[in-house]
Amino acid sequence: MNIQQDELRNKLSEAGLKVTPQRVLILEAIYTLNNHPTAENILEYISKSNPNIATGTVYKVLDTLVQKNLIRRVKTDRDVMRYDGITEKHHHLYCNKCDIIEDYNDAELDEYLMGYFKKKKLKGFEIDDIVLQIRGTFHKC
Amino acid sequence: MNIQQDELRNKLSEAGLKVTPQRVLILEAIYTLNNHPTAENILEYISKSNPNIATGTVYKVLDTLVQKNLIRRVKTDRDVMRYDGITEKHHHLYCNKCDIIEDYNDAELDEYLMGYFKKKKLKGFEIDDIVLQIRGTFHKC
DNA sequence: ATCCTATATGAGAATTATTCTTATTTGATA
DNA sequence: TATCAAATAAGAATAATTCTCATATAGGAT
Ligand SMILES: [Mn+2]
Ligand SMILES: [Mn+2]
Ligand SMILES: [Zn+2]
Ligand SMILES: [Zn+2]
Structure with missing residues (x-):
């Protein structure tokens, strides 16, 4: 997974974002957890290896990644937001x-x-x- | 608007629902407020004429109406739910x-x-x- | 027309998802 | 290596929605 890590880091800095461990973890989680995870899914997944990540950070980072078009929000008719790591048309x-x-x-x-x-x-x-x-x-x- | 009221009452009882003033008001609000209102939009609109309607009732009734296919939820990438009175394909x-x-x-x-x-x-x-x-x-x- | 009862509502507490605040830490640049 | 704008942790705050339960009521039965 280290090769991917470098790709993730590149994506982040190309988008003009500081490469923080939290951002890398969150991007990685979104790519790993397919099926359009919720913030909670992502938090839960990351917490296994990194139990000290803050809930607010996950939400903040997700917003940032959406803003920079590294991920997308998925439209649903539920009241929980879901995210999509695939930004190509589909x-x-x-x-x-x-x-x-x-x-x-x-x-x-x-x-x-x-x-x-x-x-x-x-x-x-x-x-x-x-x-x-x-x-x-x-x-x- | 009375003619429509009768239609609304019919729709409700045809769906096997008791015809309550609250349900009629909420259906009417959805048809009147176009642009896919939120629960809050609906509550605010109804409260003008009927300030004693309970918030919980609005949510409860909206759920019931969705269940009975009298209205639809609209998919969005926001965390507020929106509703659609038009159930025909569009x-x-x-x-x-x-x-x-x-x-x-x-x-x-x-x-x-x-x-x-x-x-x-x-x-x-x-x-x-x-x-x-x-x-x-x-x-x- | 009145009664009966399952169902619906009002009121407000509780929960859930998300955002905000602030002190502290850290990544990137020089 | 020092600097500092930007990011994070922790947890309080808010917003949207759901739940609880005592009371009210729609509509079928009498
Ligand atoms: Mn997708
Ligand atoms: Mn529509
Ligand atoms: Zn399925
Ligand atoms: Zn516009």
Whole structure:
């Protein structure tokens, strides 16, 4: 995991952020814990190896990372925030039966949508980004 | 507004819910306050005419209405819940500059997407519903 | 029309997620 | 190695939501 550590450190300093152990740990946790962890998930994971990290620090760092586009917030209809380490365009499958949010990549569809909205301009609105929230149920659930 | 009141009462009893003044008021508030109000928005609106409604009741009723599919929760990346009185399929424009979430209807696109995912089965996942979250900026913002 | 009872509400305490405050520590730069 | 703006720890504070329970009420039964 040391090689990744260097990547993480680079990401942070490229974003103009001081490289602190807490920030590295939090980024690492987000990449390791897939399925769009909550602040609490992250805190819990880190606490195992590093029980002295402060709750407030986790929230503060998460905000900073979002601000610098190193991570993203995930839209949900729950009152707990979830975070996404993948900043490249992708969509989400939301399960009705459990709280898994799975990534869904579809370059073909993205291309279609890009073309579709290039033609069909929405009056009064400049589109930055389109994410599909696909609700449904995993067979395993 | 009395004609609508009857509709609201019908909706409630058709859903198997007792028709209480609070439930009618809350449904009415959601339809009146467009832009996907929060519980607080709803409470504030109702309190003008009905200052004795309890906060807990608003949350309780909102949950009940969601359960019975009379309203929907709206996915956001904020920690306040928002509600949608429109239960028919539609998409959302999220503004980067303000907290407006505007409805977007597009039957043509819906049809395309339905066809697209009918062919392209997602392995292990049964799709119920697809909502586009279109992020961007309103020109006025 | 009145009664009955399961259900809903009001009031406010409790909980949960998140933010804020402040003293202390630390990463990066010179 | 010294400097200092920025970051963290600790825990108090706040905001959103949920819970508890005593009282009220909608709607079916009488
Ligand atoms: Mn994702
Ligand atoms: Mn809507
Ligand atoms: Zn599931
Ligand atoms: Zn706006």
